Amino acid sequence: MKVAIQGERGSYSHQAALELIPKAEILACSRAVEVFDAVESGAVGCAVLPVENTLAGSVGEHLDLLMERNVFVQQEHRLRIGHNLIAAPGVKIKDLKRVLSHPVALDQCRKFFQKHPGIEAAVFYDTAGGVKHVMAGKLTDTAAIAGKQAADEYGGRVLQAGLEDMKENFTRFFRFVREKRVLSSADKTSIVFSLTNVPGALFKALSVFSLRDLDLSKIESRPVRGKPWEYMFYADILSAEEKVLDRALRHLAEVADFVKVIGAYPRAR
Amino acid sequence: MKVAIQGERGSYSHQAALELIPKAEILACSRAVEVFDAVESGAVGCAVLPVENTLAGSVGEHLDLLMERNVFVQQEHRLRIGHNLIAAPGVKIKDLKRVLSHPVALDQCRKFFQKHPGIEAAVFYDTAGGVKHVMAGKLTDTAAIAGKQAADEYGGRVLQAGLEDMKENFTRFFRFVREKRVLSSADKTSIVFSLTNVPGALFKALSVFSLRDLDLSKIESRPVRGKPWEYMFYADILSAEEKVLDRALRHLAEVADFVKVIGAYPRAR
Numbered sequence: 001m002k003v004a005i006q007g008e009r010g011s012y013s014h015q016a017a018l019e020l021i022p023k024a025e026i027l028a029c030s031r032a033v034e035v036f037d038a039v040e041s042g043a044v045g046c047a048v049l050p051v052e053n054t055l056a057g058s059v060g061e062h063l064d065l066l067m068e069r070n071v072f073v074q075q076e077h078r079l080r081i082g083h084n085l086i087a088a089p090g091v092k093i094k095d096l097k098r099v100l101s102h103p104v105a106l107d108q109c110r111k112f113f114q115k116h117p118g119i120e121a122a123v124f125y126d127t128a129g130g131v132k133h134v135m136a137g138k139l140t141d142t143a144a145i146a147g148k149q150a151a152d153e154y155g156g157r158v159l160q161a162g163l164e165d166m167k168e169n170f171t172r173f174f175r176f177v178r179e180k181r182v183l184s185s186a187d188k189t190s191i192v193f194s195l196t197n198v199p200g201a202l203f204k205a206l207s208v209f210s211l212r213d214l215d216l217s218k219i220e221s222r223p224v225r226g227k228p229w230e231y232m233f234y235a236d237i238l239s240a241e242e243k244v245l246d247r248a249l250r251h252l253a254e255v256a257d258f259v260k261v262i263g264a265y266p267r268a269r
Numbered sequence: 270m271k272v273a274i275q276g277e278r279g280s281y282s283h284q285a286a287l288e289l290i291p292k293a294e295i296l297a298c299s300r301a302v303e304v305f306d307a308v309e310s311g312a313v314g315c316a317v318l319p320v321e322n323t324l325a326g327s328v329g330e331h332l333d334l335l336m337e338r339n340v341f342v343q344q345e346h347r348l349r350i351g352h353n354l355i356a357a358p359g360v361k362i363k364d365l366k367r368v369l370s371h372p373v374a375l376d377q378c379r380k381f382f383q384k385h386p387g388i389e390a391a392v393f394y395d396t397a398g399g400v401k402h403v404m405a406g407k408l409t410d411t412a413a414i415a416g417k418q419a420a421d422e423y424g425g426r427v428l429q430a431g432l433e434d435m436k437e438n439f440t441r442f443f444r445f446v447r448e449k450r451v452l453s454s455a456d457k458t459s460i461v462f463s464l465t466n467v468p469g470a471l472f473k474a475l476s477v478f479s480l481r482d483l484d485l486s487k488i489e490s491r492p493v494r495g496k497p498w499e500y501m502f503y504a505d506i507l508s509a510e511e512k513v514l515d516r517a518l519r520h521l522a523e524v525a526d527f528v529k530v531i532g533a534y535p536r537a538r
Contacts (some may be wrong), residue, residue, distance in 0.1 A: 052492070054492050054497040054498065055492065055494060057329040057491055057492055060325065060326040103394070107330075123392075125372070166495060168495050168496070168497050170497050199479070199482055199483070199484035199485075200478075200482075200484075202475060202485070203472070203475040203478070203479035206471060206475060207472060209472070210472040213468060213469075214468070215469075216471070217498070218490065218500065219471065220489065220490045221487065221488060221489045221490075223322075223323050223324065225435065226437050227437070228323040228437050229323065229439075229486070229487075231487065
């Protein structure tokens with residue numbers, strides 16, 4: 001099965017895709033829009049993209065695209081993020097002058113840089129891309145911070161594992177497909193809705209869930225493009241009974257300007 | 270008055286700081302934590318930091334720091350973001366092989382790169398930093414995308430203005446100080462609160478505002494560090510009457526685990 005990801009081969013997305021689909025044939029796209037294009041055109045069977053990290057927060061661009069494009073989320077997956085210091089074979093920590101990584105990853109490894117003040121934290125566009133760069137250039141004074149998948153992919157050596165300051169570091173991924181098909185095991189539903197900006201609008205919208213004892217595991221706002229200071233809301237609803245959820249969504253449609261179901265899937269544990 | 274910003278001189282933050290405090294003496298910090306350190310230690314009188322952009326969404330790291338640190342927001346400011354193509358004097362668009370900028374800025378100028386397929390969009394850590402790099406290296410095949418302030422600061426020439434795809438592109442900045450002092454003109458209050466993760470908790474929390482006809486201009490969730498899949502909420506409350514707001518916040522404290530007022534200020538128009 002062909003699976004599109006955003007970022008380089010060897011990235012955390014690559015790792016997540018393999019955990020979901022062990023025999024995945026990976027299509028690595030440099031931009032998120034290309035991932036959606038590949039799914040919508042049928043060039044791939046599905047895609048795996050990160051939607052939130054428990055330290056950094058949501059990946060707004062990916063949520064926006066899930067709202068805009070014709071795809072459907074069928075699975076969620078939680079990946080434990082372990083950052084590794086990866087260098088070319090033979091290179092030692094004392095040889096290092098700089099370490100490349102994505103700014104979010106660098107920021108999650110502050111203690112390492114405090115312990116090694118002689119090593120510069122250098123911003124790179126991608127975690128795995130840093131390892132690829134180090135290995136392609138046969139650099140001996142530069143390492144990269146990335147997932148272990150990147151070491152496997154490019155032949156790097158893990159000099160030190162567990163570089164992340166906070167061990168409670170997880171990224172949530174969505175696997176999405178072209179056709180809307182709800183699996184019978186689905187008990188979590190993701191929606192996006194927008195409200196007229198009047199006092200109490202969100203309170204009213206949430207009442208459709210509260211009054212039916214439906215639990216939201218997450219709600220979050222995103223700006224509406226082209227309408228400054230207006231917001232849409234993304235919500236994940238935990239639900240077992242389809243009928244109750246259907247009624248709640250019909251009720252929500254009465255108070256919201258716009259409602260879209262972006263996916264339904266079994267909740268990750 | 271000394272004013273701390275995050276990022277290079279010539280950045281949009283520099284521009285926002287000057288619009289707020291025309292005679293500001295700028296302290297440019299490379300990291301947001303240094304900005305908060307400077308305010309808390311009294312090394313600067315205040316700081317100006319972006320908290321959200323109408324296209325990209327919130328700056329989560331800055332919201333988290335406003336929650337954690339002992340500072341108080343006293344002013345908000347909306348800056349229209351106009352992206353400019355800036356190069357060394359004499360360099361023309363046809364000479365360019367690449368254009369540097371922060372990934373968010375590059376992403377907001379897609380049409381320019383579609384129109385100029387021969388020019389590579391290259392990720393740089395900072396918008397103004399890109400201009401500084403181009404000018405310091407006297408590069409003749411490279412330009413940068415940044416605010417006009419950066420051209421002034423580093424002696425660059427604006428080759429083309431208005432590169433942004435969406436004109437409705439604004440960034441909201443907060444000016445914050447060390448001491449909590451509410452100006453009499455304040456009619457907007459920013460708070461952060463956390464809730465026990467039980468069904469309907471947010472609905473209950475919002476009721477304290479709705480039942481008093483208090484309007485929230487924004488609400489947004491952020492992950493709680495160290496507690497995966499739990500969230501805090503940031504809310505901006507529009508309010509004229511101090512008494513009503515006080516009562517609402519007391520009521521909120523009954524249903525929330527934690528409530529903090531991070532600022533009170535006159536709303537920007």
